[in-house]
Structure formats: C-alpha cells, structure tokens
Amino acid sequence: MAMELKNLLVIDDEAPILEMLEMSLASEGYHVLTAESGSHGLQVFKQHRPKLVLTDIKMPEMDGIEVLKRIKTMDRDTEVIVITGHGDMDSAISAIRHGASDFITKPIRDEILMLALERAKEKVRIHQQLRDYTENLEEKIEVCKVELKRAEAELIKNERLASIGETVAGLAHYIKNILTGLRGGMYMVNRGMAGDKPKMLQDGWAMVQRNIEKVSQLVLDLLQYSKDRVPERSMCRPNDIARDAMDLFQEKAGLHGIVLKAFFDEGLEEAYTDQEALYRVLLNLISNAIDACIFDPDTGKAWEVVLRTTLEEQNGQGRLVFEVSDNGTGMTDEVKAKLFSRFFSTKGGQGTGLGLLVTQKIIKELGGEISVDSTEGQGTTFTVRLDLQTPADHAPGVDER
Amino acid sequence: MSKRVLIVDDEPDIVTFLSAVLEENGYTSTSAKDGVEGLEALRREKPDLVLLDLMMPKKSGIAMFQELRKDPELSHIPVVVVTGVSEVTGVDFRNFMYKQPLKDEKKFAETTGLTKYTIPDGYVEKPIDPDELIKAVKKALKE
Numbered sequence A: 001m002a003m004e005l006k007n008l009l010v011i012d013d014e015a016p017i018l019e020m021l022e023m024s025l026a027s028e029g030y031h032v033l034t035a036e037s038g039s040h041g042l043q044v045f046k047q048h049r050p051k052l053v054l055t056d057i058k059m060p061e062m063d064g065i066e067v068l069k070r071i072k073t074m075d076r077d078t079e080v081i082v083i084t085g086h087g088d089m090d091s092a093i094s095a096i097r098h099g100a101s102d103f104i105t106k107p108i109r110d111e112i113l114m115l116a117l118e119r120a121k122e123k124v125r126i127h128q129q130l131r132d133y134t135e136n137l138e139e140k141i142e143v144c145k146v147e148l149k150r151a152e153a154e155l156i157k158n159e160r161l162a163s164i165g166e167t168v169a170g171l172a173h174y175i176k177n178i179l180t181g182l183r184g185g186m187y188m189v190n191r192g193m194a195g196d197k198p199k200m201l202q203d204g205w206a207m208v209q210r211n212i213e214k215v216s217q218l219v220l221d222l223l224q225y226s227k228d229r230v231p232e233r234s235m236c237r238p239n240d241i242a243r244d245a246m247d248l249f250q251e252k253a254g255l256h257g258i259v260l261k262a263f264f265d266e267g268l269e270e271a272y273t274d275q276e277a278l279y280r281v282l283l284n285l286i287s288n289a290i291d292a293c294i295f296d297p298d299t300g301k302a303w304e305v306v307l308r309t310t311l312e313e314q315n316g317q318g319r320l321v322f323e324v325s326d327n328g329t330g331m332t333d334e335v336k337a338k339l340f341s342r343f344f345s346t347k348g349g350q351g352t353g354l355g356l357l358v359t360q361k362i363i364k365e366l367g368g369e370i371s372v373d374s375t376e377g378q379g380t381t382f383t384v385r386l387d388l389q390t391p392a393d394h395a396p397g398v399d400e401r
Numbered sequence B: 001m002s003k004r005v006l007i008v009d010d011e012p013d014i015v016t017f018l019s020a021v022l023e024e025n026g027y028t029s030t031s032a033k034d035g036v037e038g039l040e041a042l043r044r045e046k047p048d049l050v051l052l053d054l055m056m057p058k059k060s061g062i063a064m065f066q067e068l069r070k071d072p073e074l075s076h077i078p079v080v081v082v083t084g085v086s087e088v089t090g091v092d093f094r095n096f097m098y099k100q101p102l103k104d105e106k107k108f109a110e111t112t113g114l115t116k117y118t119i120p121d122g123y124v125e126k127p128i129d130p131d132e133l134i135k136a137v138k139k140a141l142k143e
C-alpha cells in the first residue's frame, strides 16, 4: 500500500461506532485518524491531508454532505465514502451528486467497507496516474514545440512564416500523428521481416510511404505559402486536371460511403494556366469536401461530392469555372469568418489549416477568384473562376495580374 | 481460441498499427472507424475487449463509451482508451473521469432512473508504444 493511501480519516458523531471502525480499520493496516464532528474532521483533514475519508451523513451541526463538499473543494482527488442510514437513498444520491466515491449503509459490514475502500484507493491511484500522464504529455508537447520553434527560427525569412509560431501547437499535433504513422509502419516492417510475414511487411511499408507523403505535402504547403511564386503556365486541359484530382479520392470516398460525381463541360478544351498549381487547388477543395461528409453527424444523408467544370463567357473573355460542392457539415458563421486565416482548422490533429490558405494564394497568383457558399448542416460549395488566357496574354511586356 | 479485440479509431494508420501489435501478441482484431460503427460492431461481434479512440467524427469515443456502459448487453466488455492529445480531448477526458462509479449500478439505475458510467479499464497515449499497449490490454482482460 502506498504510504499516503494508508492514512484514513473517519468522522462519526457516535463514539462507539467511531471506536469500532478505528479498530477494524487499524487491523487492516490503515493509519486511522478520527474526528467526532464535521468541523473537527475538517481540521484534521487540513492538517494531515489523507486521500481517503469515511464520514457519517447524519451528524448534528455540520452534516456529512457539507463535510464532503468542503473536502472536495480543498482537494478534489480525495475519495470520500459516506455512511448512510439504512434505506436512506436520498442522502446517498445527494452524496454521489456531490462527488462521493461510494456509500455504505448502517449497520456497517466489514467486508463491504473494505471493498469500498479498495475501490476508492484504486480511484486515487487512477487520478494520480492521470495527472502524471497529463504532465508527461505536456512535457512532450513542450519538447515538440521547442523543436518546431527551432525549425521555425531557421525558416523565418519573411513576415508570413512568422505566423507559424502562433499555432505551433496545432501543427505539433498534426506532426505527432504523422510520427505515430511512421513509427507504426516501422514496427510492422521490422516484425514482418523478423517473423517472415509478407503481408505485415507490405502494409507497414505502405504506411511508412503514406506518412512520408504527408510530411512532403506539409512541407510543400509551407513552401507554397511562404514563397511568392510566379505561375508556370502551359497549355493544358482543365477537365483532365479535374479528373486526375478526383481519381485520387475514389478509394477514400468509397470507404466512407460518399459518392463522387463529375460534370465536365465538354466545351472546355484548353487553358493557359499552371497545371500543378490548379491540381493542388482541386485536391485541397475535394479533400475538404470529403472531410465535411466524414465529419457530418447526420448519418441519414446520402453524402455526395460534386465536381463541376464550366466554360463561362463574359464580354468575349472566356472564363474557366471549377465548382466543388458537398452536402456535408456546412459551416457556422464563425468558421466562415476564419476560413482563410492562417492555420485555422476544425479537424484537430487531422488538419493543418493550410489547405485553403494555399488555395487562396495560388488563385490570387493566377489572377482568379474564389468564393464560398455554405449552410450549416446542409453543405458547402466552393467556386473558383479563372480567365482562360493564352500565351499572348503573357508575352513579354504584358504584366501578370 | 484467441481473444477478439474491437479497434475503434478514425485513423486507418492507427488501426493497421494496433491490429499488427495485437496480432503479434496472439489476439485477433476487427475495426470500426467511428462511434456509430463502433456500437454496431460491438452488438454484432461481442468482442472480448474494445480499444477506443476519444476524438472521432460522428460519434465521439466518450459518447460511445457511455452508451456501452449503459447497455446491459455490453456493459461488461472492458474498454481501453487510446487517446491522442488535444485540448478538447483533455477537457472531456477529465470531466469524464470525475463521474464517480456506484456500488450497485443496476439497482441504482432501476431505483433512481439515473445512469452511471464506470471509468474505463485502461488508458494508452498516442504515439502508441507497443509494450505499453499490450500491458494495458492484458490488465484489462485480467490475463
């Protein structure tokens, strides 16, 4: 028995009961402190801080519930067991509501009392473990933060990157998830090789690759965001880019019961634009749309994500429109307001909050615009508009917008 | 026959990893990716143990755990919580821990109409350490 769990305070106004309890508990190896009133009990508690308290409910002057409440405000990890009169369910319920760990009824039977104490001790231990555990985690996160800060210090070359510091914790969590994936994959590769289990080896290797891919994406996103890029334009086919982006998500969508639909405008043939950058934009929008369905608690819905391309004509100028719609969670006004801010994510460790930021930046660099329409609980549509352009628009002497 | 473990986690990588660790130690496993699926799988498969993530889309691990403990058909199944960090989880976790167990849960529920959740049978933090995990599993299974 841990030292501090030996100390036990017993409070009862009836001297014979107090004596009897003291005797039987001492014989079980407890160091018993006694008090014959609530207020005396609190005094003893303050002095010795036992982790276990046993108190009668019905006492003159200060009753057991009051004792319980005060002890819980002083140290909520202390386990208080109350003693109630036979059939007094009301007091028992009231005590439990105020945080008593258990109740026993008079006449007190030794084995029931010991059982209650064992359970209370187990709980004290769990609380302690939980506290150690929380402290431990905080330490680990601190280490992670320090590491990231160091990396960041090397990276800060301009204002934009300085903002990483603001939400380093969110990123730390995201990176931690990646680390878990990498470690898990390595474990499986090792075990798979040692035990000659090709399936485990294969799965482990795929896991390592997937997580390395995640890190590369994160780095790409960070670079994409930190550098001013001049788009690398070429003649390309927007519908093909859209199809490639969509194909990448078929498996994930299927896994979560989400239907992907494509409506491509056949009139849309070529555009002079940055193929890689556009592909990134679509990946970001589609992955968000899929997440919105995955996170949607309304399981009655038939989720779908629709990708639509359209050729728009305005004043003789052709415009390329991408539309990504989902019928997932939709957004609250609060989310809508923060959507494009740095590192804003509602996805905990699963999101970086970089996707839309990068998306917006790319579209700005391409001279286009992005808009969003969303209703909470119903779904969201993101629309991207870009001028089609030709190489002539970018001949020497013509400014990039 | 080897004991069957149900893994409930939304991260496919974690599921793959956990099931590999379990397999290496002689357990078999199935998985579900959120609390809703998790409860369905529980009712269908009646596993010997559940490994439960707390933060998941649709139905959180906490909500699922509470439902499990309320259901007399399922309440005996031991649950080991496997949790990552986030402030949100931290807060929920603590609240959740402070719900105090009762002596005779069933009788209490019947006489008062109140329900009561006992605390889970183990905790493992992410990133997951295989040895720690197996220790927690063994303890929860009383092996």
Ligand SMILES: Nc1ncnc2c1ncn2[C@@H]1O[C@H](COP(=O)(O)OP(=O)(O)O)[C@@H](O)[C@H]1O
Residues within 6 Å of the ligand: A284, A288, A289, A292, A326, A328, A329, A330, A331, A335, A339, A344, A345, A346, A347, A350, A351, A352, A353, A354, A355, A356, A357, A379, A380
């Ligand atoms: N289609 C959508 N439906 C609902 N919410 C969305 C959608 N797209 C983006 N969001 C919200 O905007 C946030 C920021 O998105 P993003 O910048 O891509 O970061 P991340 O996806 O990493 O969280 C998301 O966390 C989510 O809350």
Ligand SMILES: [Mg+2]
Residues within 6 Å of the ligand: A284, A287, A288, A351, A355, A356
């Ligand atoms: Mg995103």
